[in-house]
Amino acid sequence: xxxxxxxxxxxxxxxxxxxxxxxxxxxxxxxxxxxxxxxxxxxxxxxxxxxxxxxxxxxxxxxxxxxxxxxxxxxxxxxxxxxxxxxxxxxxxxxxxxxxxxxxxxxxxxxxxxxxxxxxxxxxxxxxxxxxxxxxxxxxxxxxxxxxxxxxxxxxxxxxxxxxxxxxxxxxxxx
Amino acid sequence: xxxxxxxxxxxxxxxxxxxxxxxxxxxxxxxxxxxxxxxxxxxxxxxxxxxxxxxxxxxxxxxxxxxxxxxxxxxxxxxxxxxxxxxxxxxxxxxxxxxxxxxxxxxxxxxxxxxxxxxxxxxxxxxxxxxxxxxxxxxxxxxxxxxxxxxxxxxxxxxxxxxxxxxxxxxxxxx
DNA sequence: CCTCCTGACTTTATTTCCTAAACTCAGGGC
DNA sequence: GCCCTGAGTTTAGGAAATAAAGTCAGGAGG
Numbered sequence: 001x002x003x004x005x006x007x008x009x010x011x012x013x014x015x016x017x018x019x020x021x022x023x024x025x026x027x028x029x030x031x032x033x034x035x036x037x038x039x040x041x042x043x044x045x046x047x048x049x050x051x052x053x054x055x056x057x058x059x060x061x062x063x064x065x066x067x068x069x070x071x072x073x074x075x076x077x078x079x080x081x082x083x084x085x086x087x088x089x090x091x092x093x094x095x096x097x098x099x100x101x102x103x104x105x106x107x108x109x110x111x112x113x114x115x116x117x118x119x120x121x122x123x124x125x126x127x128x129x130x131x132x133x134x135x136x137x138x139x140x141x142x143x144x145x146x147x148x149x150x151x152x153x154x155x156x157x158x159x160x161x162x163x164x165x166x167x168x169x170x171x172x173x174x175x
Numbered sequence: 176x177x178x179x180x181x182x183x184x185x186x187x188x189x190x191x192x193x194x195x196x197x198x199x200x201x202x203x204x205x206x207x208x209x210x211x212x213x214x215x216x217x218x219x220x221x222x223x224x225x226x227x228x229x230x231x232x233x234x235x236x237x238x239x240x241x242x243x244x245x246x247x248x249x250x251x252x253x254x255x256x257x258x259x260x261x262x263x264x265x266x267x268x269x270x271x272x273x274x275x276x277x278x279x280x281x282x283x284x285x286x287x288x289x290x291x292x293x294x295x296x297x298x299x300x301x302x303x304x305x306x307x308x309x310x311x312x313x314x315x316x317x318x319x320x321x322x323x324x325x326x327x328x329x330x331x332x333x334x335x336x337x338x339x340x341x342x343x344x345x346x347x348x349x350x
Numbered sequence: 351c352c353t354c355c356t357g358a359c360t361t362t363a364t365t366t367c368c369t370a371a372a373c374t375c376a377g378g379g380c
Numbered sequence: 381g382c383c384c385t386g387a388g389t390t391t392a393g394g395a396a397a398t399a400a401a402g403t404c405a406g407g408a409g410g
Contacts, residue, residue, distance in 0.1 A: 023217075023286075139324055143325075
């Protein structure tokens with residue numbers, strides 16, 4: 001098993017390799033890796049719920065939005081909820097499920113990376129903060145993602161991690 | 176500003192909205208959101224460097240791989256490094272830059288999400304662990320992503336975060 | 351009753367992207 | 381001179397994205 005850090009220069013130690021297709025990253029990307037999917041989730045996290053809201057915010061074509069929402073609903077990331085405005089007929093809106101809400105760390109990580117390397121010259125446009133302002137235990141400080149291990153070591157630098165096979169691992173022989 | 180958690184039910188409080196296009200998530204996805212890009216980065220983190228390695232591991236078409244590698248190099252995620260095997264001519268391989276290595280938290284977050292909702296019935300195929308086995312301060316425990324704020328509050332539940340405008344924010348009037 | 355209006359989609363045509371497979375190109379070995 | 385390898389490029393076909401127009405179900409107004 002090679003070190004996750006590409007600084008592992010000794011290529012020879014690598015004797016067996018985990019099948020890269022049987023991987024949760026690949027499966028996750030199959031669900032949320034299509035264009036627009038994570039942006040739809042981001043807008044949903046920011047309060048968007050209705051077809052027209054997503055459309056106006058993202059500038060996405062309506063057929064694509066319909067297709068992506070269907071995919072996300074089918075995957076369990078969002079759910080279709082009926083609503084009715086007074087003096088209007090019943091319509092449907094789209095809300096994140098718990099599964100969808102659990103994408104928040106991923107989006108925060110992407111945001112952080114984008115802020116670090118691709119931000120607007122004026123600085124980030126969005127800062128993720130701790131707790132809403134109306135909460136009585138308000139904090140308001142910026143939030144970051146960190147890596148920590150089950151033994152309680154916190155703030156692991158990203159180079160201190162490596163991939164190891166899990167119970168579902170399949171191996172490929174090396175040439 | 177609305178709570179990131181879509182559980183914020185009071186839609187009326189939202190008076191101005193951050194421009195969703197001017198956002199680091201969108202910019203990050205413009206770079207690594209294309210199909211294959213994050214999988215290429217994942218393989219690079221796992222030690223892949225050469226064209227044929229990426230190709231064999233991912234089963235990606237060679238023209239697309241060439242195009243994606245070019246994009247990643249142009250974006251500063253990877254760099255093209257010459258190498259020469261003994262008795263062979265000079266060739267090029269692709270390595271992650273620091274910018275590319277900084278995608279590790281994102282990938283760990285995606286992996287975690289995939290493990291939670293889409294894993295192989297036998298369990299995850301990959302476990303990210305703390306430190307390589309040959310390190311003298313070996314730990315080996317599984318690694319997780321956590322959210323924490325600048326005030327030192329750790330292990331924030333994802334619902335305890337909200338989006339606030341940063342210095343580069345542009346606002347849209349609400350209809 | 352008839353028409354207009356709105357929100358939520360479909361349909362259609364055009365362009366762009368992805369896949370698969372064949373082909374090129376630069377050396378080194380035989 | 382001919383073949384081999386790794387690293388791409390080219391080409392042709394199919395799938396997906398974009399843009400714009402059309403549909404559809406009700407409610408409101410006249």
